[in-house]
Amino acid sequence: MPLPMPKRCRKEIRLAFGISLLPGLVLVAALMAGDDGLAALVFFSTFGVIVIGTLVPRCAWFGSLVTSLPASSESVCLTIDDGPDPAHTPALLHLLDQHQAKALFFLIGDRAARHPELVREIVRRGHLIGNHSETHPSATFWALGPWRMWAEIAGCQQTLTQITGAAPQWFRPPVGHHNLFVAAPLRALGLRMMLWNCRGYDAVEKDAALVLRRIEKGIGPGAILLLHDATPICEEVLRSSLALLQKKGLHVQLPAC
Numbered sequence: 141m142p143l144p145m146p147k148r149c150r151k152e153i154r155l156a157f158g159i160s161l162l163p164g165l166v167l168v169a170a171l172m173a174g175d176d177g178l179a180a181l182v183f184f185s186t187f188g189v190i191v192i193g194t195l196v197p198r199c200a201w202f203g204s205l206v207t208s209l210p211a212s213s214e215s216v217c218l219t220i221d222d223g224p225d226p227a228h229t230p231a232l233l234h235l236l237d238q239h240q241a242k243a244l245f246f247l248i249g250d251r252a253a254r255h256p257e258l259v260r261e262i263v264r265r266g267h268l269i270g271n272h273s274e275t276h277p278s279a280t281f282w283a284l285g286p287w288r289m290w291a292e293i294a295g296c297q298q299t300l301t302q303i304t305g306a307a308p309q310w311f312r313p314p315v316g317h318h319n320l321f322v323a324a325p326l327r328a329l330g331l332r333m334m335l336w337n338c339r340g341y342d343a344v345e346k347d348a349a350l351v352l353r354r355i356e357k358g359i360g361p362g363a364i365l366l367l368h369d370a371t372p373i374c375e376e377v378l379r380s381s382l383a384l385l386q387k388k389g390l391h392v393q394l395p396a397c
């Protein structure tokens with residue numbers, strides 16, 4: 141039974157919806173007044189705000205988010221998305237143990253429900269788990285309406301809380317997209333949104349060496365590194381990333397909540 145949407149969350153969504161209608165009203169008024177210049181300006185600026193605010197992962201126009209550790213940090217936060225996966229997660233846990241490194245695993249709710257023992261094992265080894273939506277609708281997450289958005293975020297939160305007995309405190313949207321309807325559910329559920337500032341595109345790339353070169357270019361103190369579970373190269377990428385961090389003298393730390 142999915143969690144019902146709290147009243148305050150509904151209120152905030154109605155407000156967001158109302159604000160989103162304002163440019164449309166101005167556009168209609170401009171068209172009715174025959175002011176084509178103003179109409180074009182409103183149309184293209186609104187379109188630009190929606191596209192950039194929704195699709196650019198590090199853009200905070202539609203809700204506050206974290207993309208790096210505090211400026212004073214000398215460490216790196218290691219995040220691993222899209223698990224758990226029985227074929228790969230145990231090997232990733234083993235590699236992390238070997239380096240005495242702790243990671244933040246952003247888990248997909250329906251995968252977690254299929255492998256609850258694996259979720260509990262991640263926690264048992266001292267890692268954090270975060271909410272990565274219930275079904276990971278990567279192609280459509282940017283366009284989800286308020287009710288489906290609530291179901292994705294609250295559903296995963298409920299799944300992970302039932303499995304581990306503790307509610308996650310971090311949320312990462314699938315492929316980093318976040319629209320107007322993400323902030324209210326996060327507030328209602330006590331979640332903070334975490335993106336990243338370093339990645340090697342390991343979810344789409346097949347060449348682990350190329351992934352590592354990209355990571356090497358972007359890594360430094362305070363970085364939040366995005367890696368993925370459940371890919372053919374995930375073990376190789378984590379192994380080489382951990383070696384790279386060691387070579388650069390960068391410690392791995394979990395984020396403060």
Ligand SMILES: [Zn+2]
Pocket residue numbers: 221222272276313314315
């Ligand atoms: Zn993902």
